[in-house]
Amino acid sequence: MRQFRHPPVSEIQVESVLYALSDPVRLSIVRQLARDGEASCAALDGGRPKSSMSHHFRVLRESGIVHTRNDGTSHMNTLRRDDLDTAFPGLLAAILSAPC
Amino acid sequence: MRQFRHPPVSEIQVESVLYALSDPVRLSIVRQLARDGEASCAALDGGRPKSSMSHHFRVLRESGIVHTRNDGTSHMNTLRRDDLDTAFPGLLAAILSAPC
DNA sequence: TTGATAGTTCGATAATATTCGAACAATAGC
DNA sequence: GCTATTGTTCGAATATTATCGAACTATCAA
Numbered sequence: 008m009r010q011f012r013h014p015p016v017s018e019i020q021v022e023s024v025l026y027a028l029s030d031p032v033r034l035s036i037v038r039q040l041a042r043d044g045e046a047s048c049a050a051l052d053g054g055r056p057k058s059s060m061s062h063h064f065r066v067l068r069e070s071g072i073v074h075t076r077n078d079g080t081s082h083m084n085t086l087r088r089d090d091l092d093t094a095f096p097g098l099l100a101a102i103l104s105a106p107c
Numbered sequence: 108m109r110q111f112r113h114p115p116v117s118e119i120q121v122e123s124v125l126y127a128l129s130d131p132v133r134l135s136i137v138r139q140l141a142r143d144g145e146a147s148c149a150a151l152d153g154g155r156p157k158s159s160m161s162h163h164f165r166v167l168r169e170s171g172i173v174h175t176r177n178d179g180t181s182h183m184n185t186l187r188r189d190d191l192d193t194a195f196p197g198l199l200a201a202i203l204s205a206p207c
Numbered sequence: 208t209t210g211a212t213a214g215t216t217c218g219a220t221a222a223t224a225t226t227c228g229a230a231c232a233a234t235a236g237c
Numbered sequence: 238g239c240t241a242t243t244g245t246t247c248g249a250a251t252a253t254t255a256t257c258g259a260a261c262t263a264t265c266a267a
Binding site for chain 1: 211212213214216
């Protein structure tokens, strides 16, 4: 499949990041990525339809939170921890340490 | 006017806080409160209609970010800094230090 | 090439938010 | 009481988002 757009650190906006993480499904995805390191879309779907998950991954990608790479037919996702820490030091850690 | 509902610290949810702060108008309000300490609704309207501002203050109030007290016909708003730091240590600081 | 698998994209629907004018409520001052 | 000021609430229009099925694309394996 084609490549995805990943905004450079300088273009990551705090409003977009906050918005992306204000959705329970997306926050749950990010929590799992923080714990497991890398995961395919399917591994994180929680029983939801693929099209719904694809939408959420796109929001996470375009806001600069997640990086997606192709691996065969799978898409492997990782948290852009360093980039987020560069852009907004302490933000991700503060959000991840909040109770579920 | 009547009293407002301010959720106790234990009921403040990170998703709600992130959502409230993902709006540019509300984030701007919070930035100004962080800088100035306390302000009336009118002092922060930026030329917007009163009903729109009232809506945004309500979102900030009900998510636990802002405290509103009555002062004559004015409503004075303050950031619930301590409460937010208790609930989500470092979150507010990380967001406020992001560039505008 | 055929089939299976993993995700994306499209399109429609439903839910939720934003915006703002108009009407209302509460307080202060005269 | 009357009036001005401050902000809320209501209602409607608009915009945005979430959800999900269906069709599609890309890759791998046999």
